Amino acid sequence: MKLTRTVDRTIRYLLLGSALLSVFIVVLIAIFTLIEALPAFREIGLVDFLLNPVWHPLPDDPANSEFGILGMIYASIIVTAGAIILGVPLGIGCAVFLAEIAPEAIHKLVRPAVELLAGIPSVVYGLVGMVWLVPLIRDLFQVPDNQGFGFLASSIVLAVMILPTIINIAEDAIRAVPESYREGALALGSTHWQTIVNVIFPAARSGIVAAVILGIGRALGETMAMVMVIGNSTEFPVPLTANPLTIFLARGRTLTGNVVMGLNYAAGVHRSALFATGVVLFLMIMLVNGMARVIVKRWSYKG
Protein backbone atom coordinates (compact mmCIF):
# COMPACT_ATOMS: atom_id res chain seq x y z
CA MET A 1 0.00 0.00 0.00
CA LYS A 2 2.68 2.41 1.11
CA LEU A 3 4.82 1.58 -1.89
CA THR A 4 2.06 2.36 -4.38
CA ARG A 5 1.51 5.69 -2.70
CA THR A 6 5.21 6.54 -3.00
CA VAL A 7 5.21 5.54 -6.65
CA ASP A 8 2.11 7.63 -7.17
CA ARG A 9 3.67 10.68 -5.60
CA THR A 10 6.98 10.25 -7.46
CA ILE A 11 5.20 10.07 -10.77
CA ARG A 12 3.18 13.15 -9.93
CA TYR A 13 6.38 15.10 -9.25
CA LEU A 14 7.98 13.80 -12.43
CA LEU A 15 5.01 14.99 -14.45
CA LEU A 16 5.06 18.35 -12.71
CA GLY A 17 8.76 18.54 -13.49
CA SER A 18 8.25 17.95 -17.19
CA ALA A 19 5.51 20.56 -17.30
CA LEU A 20 7.71 23.10 -15.53
CA LEU A 21 10.64 22.26 -17.79
CA SER A 22 8.82 23.31 -20.95
CA VAL A 23 7.79 26.59 -19.31
CA PHE A 24 11.36 27.05 -18.14
CA ILE A 25 12.71 26.50 -21.67
CA VAL A 26 10.34 29.06 -23.19
CA VAL A 27 11.30 31.64 -20.55
CA LEU A 28 14.99 30.85 -21.07
CA ILE A 29 14.78 31.31 -24.85
CA ALA A 30 12.87 34.56 -24.43
CA ILE A 31 15.43 35.93 -21.98
CA PHE A 32 18.38 34.82 -24.11
CA THR A 33 16.95 36.37 -27.27
CA LEU A 34 16.18 39.59 -25.44
CA ILE A 35 19.65 39.86 -23.92
CA GLU A 36 21.27 39.30 -27.33
CA ALA A 37 18.93 41.88 -28.87
CA LEU A 38 19.51 44.63 -26.28
CA PRO A 39 22.69 46.10 -27.86
CA ALA A 40 20.82 46.52 -31.15
CA PHE A 41 17.88 48.28 -29.50
CA ARG A 42 20.34 50.53 -27.68
CA GLU A 43 22.53 51.34 -30.71
CA ILE A 44 19.83 51.60 -33.37
CA GLY A 45 16.91 52.80 -31.29
CA LEU A 46 13.55 51.07 -31.19
CA VAL A 47 11.76 53.58 -33.43
CA ASP A 48 14.48 53.62 -36.08
CA PHE A 49 14.69 49.83 -36.02
CA LEU A 50 10.95 49.35 -36.51
CA LEU A 51 10.20 52.23 -38.90
CA ASN A 52 13.30 52.52 -41.11
CA PRO A 53 12.67 50.77 -44.46
CA VAL A 54 16.42 50.45 -45.27
CA TRP A 55 18.44 47.38 -44.28
CA HIS A 56 22.12 47.83 -45.17
CA PRO A 57 24.47 45.97 -42.89
CA LEU A 58 28.06 46.78 -43.85
CA PRO A 59 30.41 44.36 -42.07
CA ASP A 60 33.47 46.54 -42.64
CA ASP A 61 31.77 49.84 -41.98
CA PRO A 62 29.47 49.59 -38.92
CA ALA A 63 29.09 53.36 -38.64
CA ASN A 64 27.31 53.64 -42.00
CA SER A 65 25.21 50.51 -41.60
CA GLU A 66 21.45 50.84 -41.53
CA PHE A 67 19.21 48.39 -39.74
CA GLY A 68 15.53 48.95 -40.41
CA ILE A 69 13.00 46.14 -40.55
CA LEU A 70 9.85 47.97 -41.66
CA GLY A 71 10.00 46.29 -45.09
CA MET A 72 10.34 42.90 -43.44
CA ILE A 73 7.40 43.42 -41.09
CA TYR A 74 5.38 44.46 -44.15
CA ALA A 75 6.58 41.45 -46.14
CA SER A 76 5.76 39.05 -43.31
CA ILE A 77 2.22 40.45 -43.12
CA ILE A 78 1.66 40.26 -46.91
CA VAL A 79 2.94 36.69 -47.17
CA THR A 80 0.91 35.54 -44.18
CA ALA A 81 -2.24 37.27 -45.45
CA GLY A 82 -1.76 35.58 -48.83
CA ALA A 83 -1.31 32.19 -47.19
CA ILE A 84 -4.49 32.69 -45.15
CA ILE A 85 -6.54 33.84 -48.16
CA LEU A 86 -5.47 30.74 -50.08
CA GLY A 87 -5.21 28.21 -47.28
CA VAL A 88 -8.19 28.90 -45.03
CA PRO A 89 -11.07 28.21 -47.47
CA LEU A 90 -9.29 25.08 -48.64
CA GLY A 91 -8.54 23.89 -45.12
CA ILE A 92 -12.00 24.52 -43.70
CA GLY A 93 -13.61 23.01 -46.77
CA CYS A 94 -11.52 19.91 -46.30
CA ALA A 95 -12.36 19.79 -42.59
CA VAL A 96 -16.11 20.04 -43.25
CA PHE A 97 -15.84 17.35 -45.89
CA LEU A 98 -13.91 15.03 -43.56
CA ALA A 99 -16.15 15.59 -40.55
CA GLU A 100 -19.57 15.78 -42.20
CA ILE A 101 -19.64 14.39 -45.69
CA ALA A 102 -16.85 11.94 -46.42
CA PRO A 103 -17.78 8.25 -46.43
CA GLU A 104 -15.59 6.09 -44.22
CA ALA A 105 -13.53 4.76 -47.15
CA ILE A 106 -12.60 8.22 -48.45
CA HIS A 107 -11.94 9.48 -44.94
CA LYS A 108 -9.45 6.67 -44.52
CA LEU A 109 -7.66 7.86 -47.65
CA VAL A 110 -7.72 11.63 -47.10
CA ARG A 111 -6.83 11.70 -43.41
CA PRO A 112 -3.42 9.96 -43.75
CA ALA A 113 -2.68 12.13 -46.78
CA VAL A 114 -3.22 15.23 -44.66
CA GLU A 115 -0.99 13.79 -41.96
CA LEU A 116 1.67 13.05 -44.55
CA LEU A 117 1.45 16.68 -45.68
CA ALA A 118 2.46 17.69 -42.15
CA GLY A 119 5.35 15.23 -42.24
CA ILE A 120 7.02 16.48 -45.41
CA PRO A 121 10.20 18.36 -44.48
CA SER A 122 10.05 22.09 -45.00
CA VAL A 123 13.04 22.09 -47.35
CA VAL A 124 11.21 19.75 -49.74
CA TYR A 125 8.36 22.24 -50.04
CA GLY A 126 10.96 24.88 -50.77
CA LEU A 127 12.67 22.78 -53.41
CA VAL A 128 9.43 21.97 -55.22
CA GLY A 129 8.50 25.64 -54.99
CA MET A 130 11.84 26.74 -56.39
CA VAL A 131 12.11 24.46 -59.39
CA TRP A 132 8.43 24.08 -60.28
CA LEU A 133 6.18 26.78 -58.80
CA VAL A 134 8.49 29.76 -59.39
CA PRO A 135 8.87 29.20 -63.18
CA LEU A 136 5.12 28.52 -63.39
CA ILE A 137 4.26 31.87 -61.79
CA ARG A 138 6.78 33.66 -64.00
CA ASP A 139 5.35 32.18 -67.19
CA LEU A 140 1.73 32.56 -66.10
CA PHE A 141 1.70 36.29 -65.33
CA GLN A 142 4.33 37.67 -67.73
CA VAL A 143 4.69 40.89 -65.73
CA PRO A 144 7.98 42.74 -66.29
CA ASP A 145 10.50 42.19 -63.49
CA ASN A 146 8.44 39.28 -62.15
CA GLN A 147 10.80 36.31 -62.06
CA GLY A 148 8.43 34.09 -60.14
CA PHE A 149 10.29 34.58 -56.87
CA GLY A 150 8.11 36.59 -54.53
CA PHE A 151 5.10 36.82 -52.25
CA LEU A 152 2.71 34.76 -54.38
CA ALA A 153 5.06 31.77 -54.56
CA SER A 154 5.70 32.03 -50.81
CA SER A 155 2.01 32.36 -49.98
CA ILE A 156 1.15 29.28 -52.04
CA VAL A 157 3.89 27.22 -50.40
CA LEU A 158 2.84 28.44 -46.94
CA ALA A 159 -0.85 27.84 -47.68
CA VAL A 160 -0.09 24.19 -48.35
CA MET A 161 2.09 23.99 -45.26
CA ILE A 162 -0.58 25.38 -42.91
CA LEU A 163 -3.30 23.11 -44.33
CA PRO A 164 -2.70 20.21 -41.87
CA THR A 165 -2.89 22.60 -38.88
CA ILE A 166 -6.16 24.11 -40.07
CA ILE A 167 -7.73 20.84 -41.17
CA ASN A 168 -6.91 18.93 -37.98
CA ILE A 169 -8.11 21.56 -35.53
CA ALA A 170 -11.19 22.56 -37.56
CA GLU A 171 -12.21 18.93 -38.05
CA ASP A 172 -11.93 18.25 -34.32
CA ALA A 173 -14.02 21.35 -33.61
CA ILE A 174 -16.73 20.25 -36.04
CA ARG A 175 -16.77 16.73 -34.66
CA ALA A 176 -17.13 18.13 -31.13
CA VAL A 177 -20.53 19.64 -31.99
CA PRO A 178 -23.07 17.42 -30.15
CA GLU A 179 -24.97 15.00 -32.37
CA SER A 180 -28.26 16.33 -30.91
CA TYR A 181 -27.68 19.70 -32.65
CA ARG A 182 -27.49 17.99 -36.03
CA GLU A 183 -30.48 15.81 -35.33
CA GLY A 184 -32.48 18.82 -34.15
CA ALA A 185 -31.68 20.85 -37.26
CA LEU A 186 -32.43 17.98 -39.60
CA ALA A 187 -35.67 17.21 -37.73
CA LEU A 188 -36.77 20.82 -38.26
CA GLY A 189 -36.46 20.27 -42.00
CA SER A 190 -33.00 21.76 -42.72
CA THR A 191 -31.02 20.27 -45.55
CA HIS A 192 -27.56 18.92 -44.79
CA TRP A 193 -25.96 22.10 -46.19
CA GLN A 194 -28.28 24.37 -44.18
CA THR A 195 -27.38 22.38 -41.06
CA ILE A 196 -23.67 22.83 -41.71
CA VAL A 197 -23.89 26.56 -42.37
CA ASN A 198 -26.49 27.57 -39.79
CA VAL A 199 -25.96 25.14 -36.95
CA ILE A 200 -22.60 23.43 -37.08
CA PHE A 201 -20.46 26.43 -38.11
CA PRO A 202 -21.78 28.69 -35.34
CA ALA A 203 -21.43 25.89 -32.80
CA ALA A 204 -17.85 25.14 -33.87
CA ARG A 205 -16.78 28.71 -34.60
CA SER A 206 -14.37 29.13 -31.69
CA GLY A 207 -12.50 26.01 -32.76
CA ILE A 208 -12.47 27.07 -36.41
CA VAL A 209 -11.17 30.54 -35.53
CA ALA A 210 -8.51 28.94 -33.35
CA ALA A 211 -7.51 26.78 -36.33
CA VAL A 212 -7.14 29.86 -38.53
CA ILE A 213 -5.14 31.77 -35.95
CA LEU A 214 -2.78 28.90 -35.29
CA GLY A 215 -2.36 28.70 -39.06
CA ILE A 216 -1.40 32.39 -39.06
CA GLY A 217 1.16 31.69 -36.35
CA ARG A 218 2.63 28.82 -38.32
CA ALA A 219 2.80 30.89 -41.52
CA LEU A 220 4.50 33.79 -39.70
CA GLY A 221 7.14 31.54 -38.22
CA GLU A 222 7.86 29.25 -41.18
CA THR A 223 11.28 29.90 -42.65
CA MET A 224 13.11 27.38 -44.77
CA ALA A 225 10.64 26.80 -47.58
CA MET A 226 9.64 30.45 -47.73
CA VAL A 227 13.24 31.69 -47.92
CA MET A 228 13.83 29.55 -51.01
CA VAL A 229 11.03 31.11 -53.08
CA ILE A 230 10.58 34.69 -51.86
CA GLY A 231 13.69 36.26 -53.40
CA ASN A 232 14.85 37.84 -50.10
CA SER A 233 15.33 41.28 -51.65
CA THR A 234 15.86 44.00 -49.07
CA GLU A 235 14.14 46.67 -51.15
CA PHE A 236 10.84 47.84 -49.63
CA PRO A 237 8.19 45.85 -51.54
CA VAL A 238 6.04 47.83 -53.99
CA PRO A 239 3.58 46.69 -56.70
CA LEU A 240 5.37 45.95 -59.98
CA THR A 241 2.85 47.78 -62.18
CA ALA A 242 0.00 50.26 -61.73
CA ASN A 243 -2.18 47.34 -60.65
CA PRO A 244 -1.89 47.18 -56.84
CA LEU A 245 -2.43 43.42 -56.87
CA THR A 246 1.00 42.99 -58.45
CA ILE A 247 2.38 43.55 -54.94
CA PHE A 248 1.96 39.78 -54.67
CA LEU A 249 4.44 39.32 -57.52
CA ALA A 250 7.02 41.57 -55.84
CA ARG A 251 9.99 40.18 -54.00
CA GLY A 252 10.74 40.85 -50.39
CA ARG A 253 12.29 39.53 -47.23
CA THR A 254 10.35 38.39 -44.18
CA LEU A 255 11.40 38.63 -40.55
CA THR A 256 12.27 34.94 -40.34
CA GLY A 257 14.09 35.12 -43.66
CA ASN A 258 16.18 38.03 -42.43
CA VAL A 259 17.40 36.06 -39.43
CA VAL A 260 18.32 33.05 -41.56
CA MET A 261 20.00 35.13 -44.25
CA GLY A 262 22.26 36.98 -41.87
CA LEU A 263 23.02 34.69 -39.00
CA ASN A 264 25.77 32.65 -40.67
CA TYR A 265 28.21 35.53 -40.78
CA ALA A 266 26.83 38.45 -38.82
CA ALA A 267 28.89 40.01 -36.06
CA GLY A 268 28.48 42.94 -33.68
CA VAL A 269 25.43 45.16 -34.08
CA HIS A 270 24.34 43.25 -37.19
CA ARG A 271 24.15 40.00 -35.20
CA SER A 272 22.33 41.72 -32.37
CA ALA A 273 19.90 43.27 -34.88
CA LEU A 274 19.05 39.76 -36.09
CA PHE A 275 18.16 38.74 -32.54
CA ALA A 276 16.10 41.93 -32.29
CA THR A 277 14.30 40.80 -35.46
CA GLY A 278 13.65 37.55 -33.60
CA VAL A 279 12.22 39.47 -30.64
CA VAL A 280 9.80 41.33 -32.94
CA LEU A 281 8.76 38.04 -34.50
CA PHE A 282 8.38 36.47 -31.06
CA LEU A 283 6.09 39.33 -29.99
CA MET A 284 4.00 39.08 -33.17
CA ILE A 285 3.49 35.34 -32.69
CA MET A 286 2.68 35.83 -28.99
CA LEU A 287 0.09 38.40 -30.02
CA VAL A 288 -1.46 35.98 -32.51
CA ASN A 289 -1.52 33.12 -30.01
CA GLY A 290 -2.93 35.40 -27.32
CA MET A 291 -5.70 36.40 -29.73
CA ALA A 292 -6.46 32.72 -30.29
CA ARG A 293 -6.86 32.14 -26.57
CA VAL A 294 -9.13 35.13 -26.06
CA ILE A 295 -11.29 34.26 -29.05
CA VAL A 296 -11.66 30.63 -28.06
CA LYS A 297 -12.81 31.78 -24.62
CA ARG A 298 -15.11 34.61 -25.72
CA TRP A 299 -16.64 33.07 -28.79
CA SER A 300 -17.44 29.69 -27.37
CA TYR A 301 -20.99 28.87 -28.36
CA LYS A 302 -23.30 29.27 -25.44
CA GLY A 303 -26.49 28.15 -27.10
Place this chain on the structure above:
Amino acid sequence: MRRISLVVFILVAMLVTACGGTTPTVAPTTAPTAVPETTEATEAAPVAESGQHISVAGSTTVQPLAEKLAEVFVAANPDVKIDVAGGGSSAGVKAAGDGTADIGAASREIKAEEKTTYPDIVIFEIARDGIAVVVHPEVPVDALTTDQVRDIFAGNITNWSEVGGENQPITVISREEGSGTRGAFEEMVMGEEAAITDKAIFQDSNGKVRTTVASTPNSIAFLSFGYLDDSVYAVAIDGVEATEANALSGAYPVVRPLNMITKGEPTGVVKAWLDFILSDAGQAIVKEQGYLAVK
Protein backbone atom coordinates in the same frame (compact mmCIF):
# COMPACT_ATOMS: atom_id res chain seq x y z
CA MET B 1 3.58 -0.52 -45.02
CA ARG B 2 2.54 3.13 -44.98
CA ARG B 3 5.28 3.89 -42.50
CA ILE B 4 7.90 2.23 -44.67
CA SER B 5 6.92 4.22 -47.71
CA LEU B 6 7.03 7.39 -45.61
CA VAL B 7 10.56 6.58 -44.51
CA VAL B 8 11.58 5.85 -48.09
CA PHE B 9 10.02 9.12 -49.21
CA ILE B 10 11.87 11.11 -46.60
CA LEU B 11 15.15 9.42 -47.48
CA VAL B 12 14.64 10.23 -51.14
CA ALA B 13 13.71 13.78 -50.25
CA MET B 14 16.87 14.19 -48.18
CA LEU B 15 18.92 12.80 -51.02
CA VAL B 16 17.34 15.22 -53.44
CA THR B 17 17.98 18.20 -51.20
CA ALA B 18 21.55 17.08 -50.63
CA CYS B 19 22.08 16.98 -54.39
CA GLY B 20 20.53 20.42 -54.68
CA GLY B 21 23.55 21.71 -52.83
CA THR B 22 21.44 23.07 -50.00
CA THR B 23 23.01 20.99 -47.27
CA PRO B 24 25.18 23.77 -45.81
CA THR B 25 22.05 25.78 -45.07
CA VAL B 26 20.19 22.86 -43.58
CA ALA B 27 23.01 22.32 -41.12
CA PRO B 28 24.79 25.66 -40.80
CA THR B 29 26.52 24.66 -37.59
CA THR B 30 30.03 23.36 -37.66
CA ALA B 31 29.01 20.04 -36.17
CA PRO B 32 31.12 17.25 -37.62
CA THR B 33 29.54 16.28 -40.90
CA ALA B 34 29.56 12.80 -42.29
CA VAL B 35 33.11 11.90 -43.28
CA PRO B 36 33.30 11.95 -47.08
CA GLU B 37 34.31 8.84 -48.97
CA THR B 38 37.58 10.37 -50.02
CA THR B 39 38.81 10.53 -46.43
CA GLU B 40 40.70 7.28 -46.87
CA ALA B 41 42.92 8.97 -49.44
CA THR B 42 43.22 12.27 -47.64
CA GLU B 43 43.95 10.91 -44.20
CA ALA B 44 46.71 12.77 -42.44
CA ALA B 45 49.75 10.86 -41.27
CA PRO B 46 50.27 10.99 -37.51
CA VAL B 47 53.03 13.33 -36.35
CA ALA B 48 55.40 12.72 -33.49
CA GLU B 49 54.52 15.84 -31.53
CA SER B 50 51.25 15.55 -29.73
CA GLY B 51 49.28 16.90 -26.80
CA GLN B 52 49.55 20.35 -28.33
CA HIS B 53 47.24 23.14 -29.24
CA ILE B 54 46.99 25.30 -32.36
CA SER B 55 44.89 28.47 -32.43
CA VAL B 56 43.72 29.91 -35.74
CA ALA B 57 41.96 33.26 -36.13
CA GLY B 58 40.94 35.47 -39.01
CA SER B 59 39.08 35.31 -42.32
CA THR B 60 35.60 33.82 -42.21
CA THR B 61 36.18 32.51 -45.76
CA VAL B 62 39.15 30.45 -44.63
CA GLN B 63 37.33 29.36 -41.47
CA PRO B 64 35.24 26.47 -42.89
CA LEU B 65 38.20 25.22 -44.95
CA ALA B 66 40.51 25.44 -41.92
CA GLU B 67 37.93 23.60 -39.84
CA LYS B 68 37.78 20.80 -42.39
CA LEU B 69 41.60 20.64 -42.61
CA ALA B 70 41.75 20.60 -38.80
CA GLU B 71 39.12 17.86 -38.56
CA VAL B 72 41.06 15.48 -40.82
CA PHE B 73 44.39 16.32 -39.18
CA VAL B 74 43.03 15.83 -35.65
CA ALA B 75 41.47 12.51 -36.67
CA ALA B 76 45.01 11.24 -37.36
CA ASN B 77 46.54 13.07 -34.39
CA PRO B 78 43.96 12.79 -31.62
CA ASP B 79 46.19 14.54 -29.05
CA VAL B 80 46.34 17.76 -31.06
CA LYS B 81 43.68 20.37 -30.50
CA ILE B 82 42.97 23.00 -33.16
CA ASP B 83 40.71 25.99 -32.46
CA VAL B 84 39.49 27.92 -35.48
CA ALA B 85 37.97 31.35 -34.84
CA GLY B 86 36.69 34.05 -37.20
CA GLY B 87 37.18 37.78 -36.98
CA GLY B 88 38.06 38.81 -40.54
CA SER B 89 41.26 38.98 -42.58
CA SER B 90 42.66 42.11 -40.93
CA ALA B 91 42.11 40.60 -37.50
CA GLY B 92 43.86 37.45 -38.76
CA VAL B 93 47.00 39.33 -39.82
CA LYS B 94 46.98 41.22 -36.53
CA ALA B 95 46.50 38.06 -34.47
CA ALA B 96 49.47 36.38 -36.15
CA GLY B 97 51.64 39.50 -35.98
CA ASP B 98 50.88 40.11 -32.30
CA GLY B 99 51.25 36.43 -31.53
CA THR B 100 47.75 36.18 -30.02
CA ALA B 101 47.06 33.27 -32.38
CA ASP B 102 49.48 30.65 -33.70
CA ILE B 103 48.11 31.12 -37.21
CA GLY B 104 46.31 34.07 -38.73
CA ALA B 105 44.04 33.55 -41.73
CA ALA B 106 43.50 36.12 -44.48
CA SER B 107 41.47 35.72 -47.66
CA ARG B 108 43.37 38.47 -49.49
CA GLU B 109 46.90 39.57 -50.31
CA ILE B 110 48.84 40.82 -47.30
CA LYS B 111 49.16 44.59 -47.62
CA ALA B 112 52.56 46.31 -47.76
CA GLU B 113 51.87 48.29 -44.60
CA GLU B 114 50.97 45.09 -42.77
CA LYS B 115 54.32 43.64 -43.78
CA THR B 116 56.02 46.77 -42.42
CA THR B 117 54.10 46.64 -39.15
CA TYR B 118 54.79 42.94 -38.69
CA PRO B 119 58.17 42.36 -40.43
CA ASP B 120 58.63 38.81 -39.12
CA ILE B 121 55.41 37.24 -40.45
CA VAL B 122 55.66 34.28 -42.83
CA ILE B 123 52.90 33.83 -45.40
CA PHE B 124 51.65 30.47 -46.65
CA GLU B 125 49.25 30.49 -49.59
CA ILE B 126 47.12 27.40 -48.93
CA ALA B 127 44.49 27.78 -51.65
CA ARG B 128 42.94 30.16 -54.16
CA ASP B 129 39.36 31.20 -54.48
CA GLY B 130 38.13 32.12 -57.95
CA ILE B 131 34.75 33.73 -58.47
CA ALA B 132 32.99 33.38 -61.80
CA VAL B 133 30.27 35.64 -63.15
CA VAL B 134 27.56 33.33 -64.45
CA VAL B 135 24.46 33.95 -66.56
CA HIS B 136 21.45 31.87 -67.52
CA PRO B 137 22.53 29.59 -70.42
CA GLU B 138 20.19 31.31 -72.87
CA VAL B 139 21.67 34.78 -72.35
CA PRO B 140 23.61 35.45 -75.59
CA VAL B 141 26.34 37.47 -73.83
CA ASP B 142 29.60 35.59 -73.33
CA ALA B 143 32.02 38.31 -72.25
CA LEU B 144 31.79 41.35 -69.96
CA THR B 145 34.26 43.88 -68.65
CA THR B 146 34.80 44.42 -64.93
CA ASP B 147 33.13 47.83 -65.24
CA GLN B 148 30.06 46.33 -66.90
CA VAL B 149 29.80 43.67 -64.20
CA ARG B 150 30.03 46.35 -61.51
CA ASP B 151 27.32 48.46 -63.13
CA ILE B 152 25.02 45.46 -63.58
CA PHE B 153 25.30 44.38 -59.94
CA ALA B 154 24.96 47.96 -58.72
CA GLY B 155 21.74 48.30 -60.69
CA ASN B 156 23.04 50.99 -63.09
CA ILE B 157 22.78 48.70 -66.12
CA THR B 158 19.38 47.03 -66.07
CA ASN B 159 18.93 45.74 -69.61
CA TRP B 160 20.95 43.16 -71.51
CA SER B 161 20.84 45.34 -74.65
CA GLU B 162 23.23 47.77 -72.91
CA VAL B 163 25.96 45.12 -72.85
CA GLY B 164 25.38 43.51 -76.24
CA GLY B 165 22.47 41.22 -75.44
CA GLU B 166 18.79 41.21 -76.30
CA ASN B 167 16.28 43.80 -75.11
CA GLN B 168 15.51 42.00 -71.85
CA PRO B 169 15.64 43.23 -68.23
CA ILE B 170 18.53 41.85 -66.16
CA THR B 171 17.72 39.94 -62.99
CA VAL B 172 20.58 40.16 -60.49
CA ILE B 173 21.06 37.25 -58.11
CA SER B 174 23.39 37.58 -55.16
CA ARG B 175 24.50 35.90 -51.96
CA GLU B 176 23.26 37.36 -48.66
CA GLU B 177 25.12 40.10 -46.81
CA GLY B 178 28.18 38.83 -44.94
CA SER B 179 28.79 35.85 -47.23
CA GLY B 180 32.49 35.26 -47.92
CA THR B 181 31.94 34.81 -51.65
CA ARG B 182 29.97 38.05 -51.76
CA GLY B 183 32.62 39.80 -49.67
CA ALA B 184 35.32 38.72 -52.12
CA PHE B 185 33.21 39.74 -55.11
CA GLU B 186 32.50 43.15 -53.57
CA GLU B 187 36.17 43.63 -52.77
CA MET B 188 37.49 42.66 -56.20
CA VAL B 189 34.72 43.89 -58.52
CA MET B 190 32.42 46.35 -56.78
CA GLY B 191 35.16 48.31 -54.99
CA GLU B 192 34.58 50.91 -52.30
CA GLU B 193 31.86 52.97 -53.94
CA ALA B 194 29.38 50.57 -55.56
CA ALA B 195 26.98 48.35 -53.61
CA ILE B 196 24.90 45.41 -54.80
CA THR B 197 21.34 46.51 -55.61
CA ASP B 198 18.56 45.92 -53.08
CA LYS B 199 16.39 44.62 -55.93
CA ALA B 200 18.56 41.52 -56.29
CA ILE B 201 17.25 38.07 -55.47
CA PHE B 202 19.25 36.89 -52.48
CA GLN B 203 19.96 33.21 -51.84
CA ASP B 204 21.96 31.94 -48.91
CA SER B 205 24.18 29.30 -50.52
CA ASN B 206 26.20 28.82 -53.70
CA GLY B 207 24.00 25.84 -54.56
CA LYS B 208 20.78 27.84 -54.35
CA VAL B 209 22.31 30.65 -56.41
CA ARG B 210 23.22 28.16 -59.12
CA THR B 211 19.74 26.61 -59.14
CA THR B 212 18.17 30.08 -59.29
CA VAL B 213 20.34 31.21 -62.23
CA ALA B 214 19.68 27.97 -64.08
CA SER B 215 15.91 28.38 -63.75
CA THR B 216 15.61 32.15 -64.19
CA PRO B 217 15.87 33.59 -67.74
CA ASN B 218 18.00 36.74 -68.14
CA SER B 219 19.64 36.31 -64.74
CA ILE B 220 23.22 36.96 -63.67
CA ALA B 221 25.07 36.00 -60.50
CA PHE B 222 28.53 35.32 -59.09
CA LEU B 223 29.57 31.85 -58.06
CA SER B 224 32.62 30.18 -56.53
CA PHE B 225 34.60 28.20 -59.14
CA GLY B 226 33.85 24.99 -57.25
CA TYR B 227 30.14 25.29 -58.10
CA LEU B 228 30.41 25.81 -61.86
CA ASP B 229 28.62 23.26 -64.03
CA ASP B 230 26.67 23.01 -67.29
CA SER B 231 23.47 24.45 -65.85
CA VAL B 232 24.94 27.98 -65.90
CA TYR B 233 27.26 29.84 -68.28
CA ALA B 234 30.42 31.52 -66.95
CA VAL B 235 31.21 34.64 -68.96
CA ALA B 236 34.74 35.79 -69.72
CA ILE B 237 35.83 38.82 -67.68
CA ASP B 238 37.96 41.43 -69.48
CA GLY B 239 38.45 38.85 -72.21
CA VAL B 240 39.74 36.08 -69.93
CA GLU B 241 37.74 32.87 -69.59
CA ALA B 242 36.87 31.67 -66.08
CA THR B 243 38.98 28.52 -66.05
CA GLU B 244 41.13 27.00 -63.35
CA ALA B 245 44.26 27.43 -65.50
CA ASN B 246 43.60 31.16 -65.98
CA ALA B 247 42.90 31.55 -62.28
CA LEU B 248 46.16 29.87 -61.31
CA SER B 249 48.21 31.79 -63.89
CA GLY B 250 46.81 35.06 -62.57
CA ALA B 251 45.23 36.08 -65.90
CA TYR B 252 41.65 35.82 -64.59
CA PRO B 253 40.96 38.97 -62.55
CA VAL B 254 38.53 37.73 -59.90
CA VAL B 255 40.78 35.42 -57.90
CA ARG B 256 42.07 35.85 -54.40
CA PRO B 257 44.59 33.90 -52.34
CA LEU B 258 43.67 32.20 -49.08
CA ASN B 259 46.66 32.78 -46.80
CA MET B 260 47.76 31.43 -43.47
CA ILE B 261 50.26 33.57 -41.59
CA THR B 262 52.65 32.70 -38.78
CA LYS B 263 54.97 34.88 -36.71
CA GLY B 264 58.42 33.62 -37.73
CA GLU B 265 59.04 30.22 -39.27
CA PRO B 266 56.53 27.75 -37.85
CA THR B 267 57.78 24.94 -35.64
CA GLY B 268 56.43 21.80 -34.02
CA VAL B 269 52.79 20.92 -34.43
CA VAL B 270 51.98 24.20 -36.26
CA LYS B 271 54.55 23.32 -38.91
CA ALA B 272 53.22 19.75 -39.06
CA TRP B 273 49.69 21.02 -39.75
CA LEU B 274 50.83 23.53 -42.40
CA ASP B 275 52.91 20.78 -44.05
CA PHE B 276 49.81 18.61 -44.09
CA ILE B 277 47.72 21.41 -45.64
CA LEU B 278 50.28 21.88 -48.43
CA SER B 279 50.68 18.11 -48.97
CA ASP B 280 48.76 16.25 -51.68
CA ALA B 281 46.26 15.02 -49.07
CA GLY B 282 45.66 18.53 -47.73
CA GLN B 283 45.31 20.01 -51.21
CA ALA B 284 42.81 17.26 -52.07
CA ILE B 285 40.65 18.57 -49.22
CA VAL B 286 41.08 22.11 -50.57
CA LYS B 287 39.69 20.96 -53.93
CA GLU B 288 36.94 18.95 -52.28
CA GLN B 289 35.79 22.14 -50.47
CA GLY B 290 35.49 23.95 -53.79
CA TYR B 291 38.71 25.97 -53.82
CA LEU B 292 41.64 25.93 -56.22
CA ALA B 293 44.66 23.93 -55.08
CA VAL B 294 47.99 25.77 -55.13
CA LYS B 295 50.18 22.69 -55.56
